[in-house]
Amino acid sequence: MRFHLPADDHVVMDWGPALYMIRVDGHLGAMVLYAFPGMTPQQKGAHTVLTGWLDQSALHGVLAEIEALGLVLLEVRQVESHGEITEIQ
Amino acid sequence: MTDLPAVAGSGRAPGGAAPVHRRGKAGPGLIRRHDLVAALDRAVQKRVTIISAPAGTGKTSLLRTWADQPGQDCRIAFMTVRPGQRDMQLFWLTMLGAVRAAAGSGDGAAQLPPVAPGSGGSAMVDKVLSELEESCDRFVLVIDDLHELSSPEAAGQLTALLTRLPPGVRAVVATRRDLPLRLHKLRLAGELAEIRAAQLRFTEHETRQFLAAAGIALPDHVAVMLHQRTEGWAAGLRLAVLSLAGQSDPERFVAEFSGSDRTVADYLMAEMLERQPPEVQRLLLRTSVLDRVNGELADLLTGATGSERILLDLEDANAFVVSLDPGRTWFRYHRMFGELLRLELRHTMPADVAGLHQLAAHWLASRGQAADAIGHLQAAGDWNEAARMLTDHALSLTLDGQAGTVAALLRAFPARTGEESADLTLVRAIADQYQLRLDQTDTHLREVRAYAATAAPARRRRLEMAVASVDLLSARLRGHFDSIVEQAGALLCLGDGQTSADAALSSDLKAIALLNLGVTEAWSLRLADSERHLVEGAALACRIGRPYLQVACLAHLGFASTGRSFAMARRRCEEAITVAARHGWDAEAVTAPALAALANALIWTGQFDVAEHWLIRARRATQAEGEPGIRLLVCLTSAILEVARGHGHRALEEFAAARQMQALMVGEHGLTVRVNAWTIATQARLGMTRQARAALAALDGRQASAGEIRNAAAVILLAEQDPAAARRELRVVLDGDVPVLSYLTQVEAHLLDAFACRDLGDERASQEAAEQALNLAEPDRLMLPFAMTGAWQLLETMPRHGTSHAALVTDILDAVCGPGRGGSAMMPVEQLSRSELRVLRYLPTNLTRREIAGELSVSLNTVDTHIRRIYAKLGATDRTAAVERGRELRLLSVGRT
Numbered sequence: 002m003r004f005h006l007p008a009d010d011h012v013v014m015d016w017g018p019a020l021y022m023i024r025v026d027g028h029l030g031a032m033v034l035y036a037f038p039g040m041t042p043q044q045k046g047a048h049t050v051l052t053g054w055l056d057q058s059a060l061h062g063v064l065a066e067i068e069a070l071g072l073v074l075l076e077v078r079q080v081e082s083h084g085e086i087t088e089i090q
Numbered sequence: 091m092t093d094l095p096a097v098a099g100s101g102r103a104p105g106g107a108a109p110v111h112r113r114g115k116a117g118p119g120l121i122r123r124h125d126l127v128a129a130l131d132r133a134v135q136k137r138v139t140i141i142s143a144p145a146g147t148g149k150t151s152l153l154r155t156w157a158d159q160p161g162q163d164c165r166i167a168f169m170t171v172r173p174g175q176r177d178m179q180l181f182w183l184t185m186l187g188a189v190r191a192a193a194g195s196g197d198g199a200a201q202l203p204p205v206a207p208g209s210g211g212s213a214m215v216d217k218v219l220s221e222l223e224e225s226c227d228r229f230v231l232v233i234d235d236l237h238e239l240s241s242p243e244a245a246g247q248l249t250a251l252l253t254r255l256p257p258g259v260r261a262v263v264a265t266r267r268d269l270p271l272r273l274h275k276l277r278l279a280g281e282l283a284e285i286r287a288a289q290l291r292f293t294e295h296e297t298r299q300f301l302a303a304a305g306i307a308l309p310d311h312v313a314v315m316l317h318q319r320t321e322g323w324a325a326g327l328r329l330a331v332l333s334l335a336g337q338s339d340p341e342r343f344v345a346e347f348s349g350s351d352r353t354v355a356d357y358l359m360a361e362m363l364e365r366q367p368p369e370v371q372r373l374l375l376r377t378s379v380l381d382r383v384n385g386e387l388a389d390l391l392t393g394a395t396g397s398e399r400i401l402l403d404l405e406d407a408n409a410f411v412v413s414l415d416p417g418r419t420w421f422r423y424h425r426m427f428g429e430l431l432r433l434e435l436r437h438t439m440p441a442d443v444a445g446l447h448q449l450a451a452h453w454l455a456s457r458g459q460a461a462d463a464i465g466h467l468q469a470a471g472d473w474n475e476a477a478r479m480l481t482d483h484a485l486s487l488t489l490d491g492q493a494g495t496v497a498a499l500l501r502a503f504p505a506r507t508g509e510e511s512a513d514l515t516l517v518r519a520i521a522d523q524y525q526l527r528l529d530q531t532d533t534h535l536r537e538v539r540a541y542a543a544t545a546a547p548a549r550r551r552r553l554e555m556a557v558a559s560v561d562l563l564s565a566r567l568r569g570h571f572d573s574i575v576e577q578a579g580a581l582l583c584l585g586d587g588q589t590s591a592d593a594a595l596s597s598d599l600k601a602i603a604l605l606n607l608g609v610t611e612a613w614s615l616r617l618a619d620s621e622r623h624l625v626e627g628a629a630l631a632c633r634i635g636r637p638y639l640q641v642a643c644l645a646h647l648g649f650a651s652t653g654r655s656f657a658m659a660r661r662r663c664e665e666a667i668t669v670a671a672r673h674g675w676d677a678e679a680v681t682a683p684a685l686a687a688l689a690n691a692l693i694w695t696g697q698f699d700v701a702e703h704w705l706i707r708a709r710r711a712t713q714a715e716g717e718p719g720i721r722l723l724v725c726l727t728s729a730i731l732e733v734a735r736g737h738g739h740r741a742l743e744e745f746a747a748a749r750q751m752q753a754l755m756v757g758e759h760g761l762t763v764r765v766n767a768w769t770i771a772t773q774a775r776l777g778m779t780r781q782a783r784a785a786l787a788a789l790d791g792r793q794a795s796a797g798e799i800r801n802a803a804a805v806i807l808l809a810e811q812d813p814a815a816a817r818r819e820l821r822v823v824l825d826g827d828v829p830v831l832s833y834l835t836q837v838e839a840h841l842l843d844a845f846a847c848r849d850l851g852d853e854r855a856s857q858e859a860a861e862q863a864l865n866l867a868e869p870d871r872l873m874l875p876f877a878m879t880g881a882w883q884l885l886e887t888m889p890r891h892g893t894s895h896a897a898l899v900t901d902i903l904d905a906v907c908g909p910g911r912g913g914s915a916m917m918p919v920e921q922l923s924r925s926e927l928r929v930l931r932y933l934p935t936n937l938t939r940r941e942i943a944g945e946l947s948v949s950l951n952t953v954d955t956h957i958r959r960i961y962a963k964l965g966a967t968d969r970t971a972a973v974e975r976g977r978e979l980r981l982l983s984v985g986r987t
Contacts, residue, residue: 027353032360035433047351068266069429071145071325071355 018054020081023063025049026073036066048075121303122155123148123296126289130156133283134230134260138252138276141264143287145426146325146355149264150234152290157232164228164260167192171238173381173425176494178241179205182214183491185231189218193225204637205491206675211247215254217674223256230260235425237265241494245270252276291322304331312341319348325426329358332408333365359430373400375439378431379446379469381462382414382422387453391446444470455479458594461487461495468502477503477513484517485556486598489636493524515541516553519560528564535561555599562606569718569755571613597634601627605643612650613719613759620650638680641670645684649723653760653832656691656870663688679720682711686723693731694834696873696905701731719759722751726765733768734877734906738776745769763831767798768878771805775880782806797823797830797839804842805879813849816842834875837866841881848884860884864895873902882906886980907980922963922981929956931982934973 023040029049034042040053040063055063060077067074130152133139141149150170157166167188175181183205222229236248249271252261276282292300297317301308308316320326330347334340350357363371369392376391377383385398401421404411410427414420423431436443447470455463460483467476480499487496500517519534535557542553565571604627611620624647631639648663666684670676685708692701705727712721729744748765766789773782786794786803793799800823807816822828823839830836844859860881867875876882885899893899922930932942943953957972964979966972976982 025353027356028351030352030356030360032430032434032437033353033356035437036429044351049353069145069426071147071323071426072353 016056018056018059019079021053021055021060021063022076022078022080023051023067023074024076024078025051025067026075029072033070033072036070037063052080121296121299123152123292125293125296126152127156127159129285129289130262133285134262136283137255137260137281138273139260139262139283139285140269140273141262141285141290142266142268143285143290144266146323146424147287147290148292148324149290150424151324153232153234153262153264164230165192165194165225166230166232168232168234170234171236173235173238174498175239176241176498177492178211178239178243178247178494179214179491181239181241181244182211182218182247185218185233186214186221189221189225189229189231192229193221193227204673205489206638206673206678206680211243212250213678215247215250218251219254219256222259226258228258228260230262231255232262232264234264235266236263236269237267245272249273290324292317292320292324292327293322297322297327300327300331301334304335306331306334306340308334308340308344312344315348316344319344320354323354325424326354326358328408328410329355329362333358333361336365355426355430359427359434363434369394369396370400370404373397374404374431375435376442376446378423378428378435379443379466380450382420384420387450390449390453444472448472461492461499464499465502468499473503474513481513481516482552482595484520485559485602486595488520488524489598489602489638493521497521497524513541516556516560519557523560523564523567526567528568531560531564552596552599555596555603559599559603559606562603562610565610566606566613566717566719569613569722569751569759571610571759594634597630598636601631601634601636601639601643604630605639605646608643608650609646612646615653615760617650617653621647621654624650637669637673638675641666641673641675642680644669645681649683649687649720652687652690656694656872659687659691663691677707677711679711679716682708682716682720683723685711686720686727689731690723690727693727693734694874695871696877696902698731698734698905701727705731718751718754719761722748722755722761722765725751726761729765729768729772730874730878733772734874738772741772742769742776745772760831763793763796763798766793767796767802770799770802771878774802774806774809777809779806779809782809795828797828797835800828801835801838801842804839804846808842808845808849811849813846816846817850820846833866834872837863837872838875838879840866841875841879841884844881844884845879856884857888860888861893861895864893864898868895868898871898871901873905876902877906922960926956926960926963927981929953930960930972930976933957933960933969933976934982 024045026048028044028047029037029042029051037051037053039055039059040051043050043052051063053063064074064077130139130141141152143149153168157168167185169184169188171181171184222231239248248269252263252271252273253275255261273282294314294317297320298310298313301313301316316327316330320330330344334343337343347357363374366374372394373388373392377388377397379391380387383401385401388397388401389395398419401411402418405413405418405421410424411421412424414422422428447466451463451466451470451472454460454466460479464476464480464483467473467479476499480496484496487493496517500514500521503514515534516538519531519538522528522530522534538553538557542550542557545553604623608620608622608624608627611617611623624643628640628643628647631637631643644662644666648659648666651659651662663684667676667681667688670678670681670684675681685704689701689705689708692698692704705724708724709728712724725744725748729741729748732738732741732744745765745768748761749769752762752765766785770782770785773779773785782802783806786799786806789799800819804816804819807813807819820839820843823830823836824843840859840863844856844863847853847856847859863875863881867873876885882903885903888899928946929942932945937945939953939957940950943950946953957969961967961972964972964975966975973982
């Protein structure tokens with residue numbers, strides 16, 4: 002069960018992981034996918050979309066890996082912003 | 091087996107790699123992309139060129155082809171930043187090495203300065219720039235893989251370098267991503283050129299050329315297909331060519347490749363690997379865990395032999411394997427290529443990965459490459475061993491200038507409790523101390539002490555020594571010298587029978603311990619012990635090849651010798667400075683104690699101008715940083731120079747600065763007393779007797795009983811016109827009833843006594859006292875007390891035959907009053923008569939000659955005659971000149987005539 006924080010319109014620094022979808026050009030083979038163990042790949046047309054829960058450090062790690070492999074980065078999108086939150090009494 | 095190319099560092103740990111550039115050999119399979127090279131040629135006409143493009147676009151190849159062009163009329167310094175380079179100093183040392191190698195100044199590698207830990211980056215920037223300026227040739231600095239530089243200070247220092255290039259020097263920088271360099275000024279001035287990914291793409295024509303050069307025959311439309319599929323990406327094309335070589339049906343290959351959506355790298359890499367013979371595949375995959383590889387290491391990881399041959403062949407066959415040294419014994423893989431290999435390794439042989447890292451770790455560790463070894467242990471998940479190794483090597487690595495690396499390795503440990511976390515506490519202490527977070531350091535050290543008690547004996551001794559060393563350094567940084575020294579004895583005994591790696595570690599630790607101990611002892615005035623330890627430390631440091639420690643020991647030895655004799659202090663300071671200069675450190679903070687102590691010694695022996703020269707250097711060396719103790723010494727030395735030159739108010743400012751430094755230090759030490767005493771004395775002499783009395787009263791009983799303070803009290807009394815009381819104060823000092831720092835205080839006391847006697851009208855006693863002072867001063871040829879107390883005035887009126895120190899007197903007067911005053915060489919030929927002197931003393935006022943006549947109750951005629959004769963005797967042409975000359979000859983003060 003996931004609880005959302007009461008609606009905040011102002012920006013709050015969110016340290017927890019969020020759900021990201023990252024789109025790169027081309028289909029990633031098994032070898033290259035090894036570089037993104039926490040992500041789920043999906044082929045969409047000529048692109049690949051990697052989906053996974055990442056905090057900010059992990060996100061930058063993924064982006065660095067994409068750079069290191071010479072992949073072409075097309076899109077980075079945050080789909081859901083809050084991780085599991087246990088109820089606070 | 092040759093060692094890793096040790097281009098930078100103390101000869102142990104190689105820093106970044108500056109691959110020696112082999113001119114004329116552009117490498118296999120590289121075509122000369124003429125248009126692109128020409129574009130780079132044009133770009134390099136501007137000061138700075140930035141090549142910013144992603145991995146595999148051919149930046150390095152372009153740089154190499156460009157540099158290889160025949161007819162380059164400038165020197166090219168080529169360096170590549172090591173992956174994950176966190177230590178700016180190592181980066182700069184590598185660049186220095188590349189510059190020197192290019193300038194052809196002898197054996198570049200051997201001449202590199204060793205690392206000075208903590209050395210400010212901006213000093214290194216200056217050094218590089220000045221070496222570039224000195225060489226009159228046109229230079230091009232080429233820096234490849236600049237994005238790998240991951241230190242927080244990188245951006246600032248790089249910007250400084252690039253914006254301050256001397257004329258005739260150009261820079262070309264290759265990077266994978268845009269860097270936060272603030273080069274807008276260069277851009278505005280039209281001095282910045284950029285080459286980006288779009289320009290690096292292979293054109294169709296170039297693709298065809300490339301295929302032709304590789305001996306691959308493809309019909310035109312197929313070549314076009316290949317070009318379109320790879321989108322002109324250099325790495326893709328290269329991989330394609332490797333896969334196509336020897337294909338029976340190249341057209342079909344390209345067709346299939348084009349029909350696939352897989353990323354180019356993925357597809358072609360797999361293809362390329364498949365085509366390699368099994369032993370080559372095995373080597374490529376298994377050595378992919380390494381940053382750099384040589385034949386021996388490759389043999390170890392593959393469990394085979396003949397790896398060196400394979401590596402050489404690989405380099406000849408493709409541009410993904412590059413050798414790092416002229417002997418072609420060390421190699422590295424193109425980053426992206428290596429990255430892909432690593433992934434394939436994890437994909438196909440996951441169980442072997444940890445083992446490979448461990449093999450690499452142990453091999454590297456046995457060759458002193460501690461930082462790399464620890465990284466591999468971490469990658470193998472061997473946290474405990476990694477923690478132990480990091481703990482053992484942290485101090486040495488910091489000494490090697492790899493503090494940034496230590497911090498990064500520390501961060502890489504997962505947050506866990508347990509054994510390795512206790513181990514790492516020492517590393518945390520060292521890292522915190524490097525960042526000057528001294529309270530945290532203390533906390534960590536307490537934990538380490540508790541833990542060390544449970545360790546095996548040899549390890550425990552090393553840990554204890556490391557703890558004591560770190561503790562002593564904290565004391566230095568805080569300026570708190572009182573309580574530490576007891577631990578000394580335990581420190582310095584080390585067992586024998588260790589492995590050579592262990593012995594090296596222990597020697598490092600011992601040298602550091604001796605240094606910190608010696609310095610602490612010097613400040614707490616245990617001078618004999620201090621000297622012993624610093625001498626031993628310097629010798630040990632020299633033996634183990636730690637020049638930085640050697641210079642530090644020698645510099646502080648010079649400082650500590652001040653108590654013994656100025657001649658010895660001078661000698662030792664000069665030795666320290668000479669050794670420091672050999673490594674280019676003569677303006678660094680590490681040499682500051684010697685610079686300041688030398689200035690000090692020179693001032694005491696009356697060489698004010700030379701001293702000032704050294705003092706300026708000392709000040710510059712301690713500007714940004716430095717222990718409070720040394721900065722205090724610099725302030726104090728500046729102060730006494732000002733007093734000696736008669737600039738009382740400026741002296742007071744310097745004394746105040748010294749007291750500020752004192753406030754930063756916990757507890758007292760040798761110099762505190764002097765600062766207080768001379769402040770009070772200077773205030774009194776400037777007529778600020780109230781403040782002087784207040785300062786005197788502010789001292790507690792113990793402080794006030796020191797001989798130096800009693801002297802200062804006497805100065806106040808003299809200024810208050812109470813010479814009898816002054817004599818009483820001085821009596822206790824002269825009789826030796828109060829503690830004094832050294833005989834210098836007694837010289838001062840005798841001189842003050844001489845003044846007191848003179849004020850009481852007892853000329854003979856005054857001269858006797860002065861003679862006593864001269865007796866004490868003669869051996870070391872001391873002159874400062876005569877200047878500071880103003881006693882040179884007494885010497886002037888002393889009949890020369892009445893002293894056995896005539897030469898010293900002459901020298902003192904020369905030093906204090908300017909040349910010629912001491913001897914009779916430049917006295918006016920005729921003395922001025924008494925009446926003439928009276929008139930002379932009115933000249934500086936704005937009274938007219940008629941008014942002067944009125945004052946003196948003589949006729950105007952008389953005054954005129956006197957003035958004419960004054961001008962003649964002084965060689966002056968007008969009133970101003972006469973006043974000036976009179977001032978020079980000190981005829982204007984109202985003395986007893």
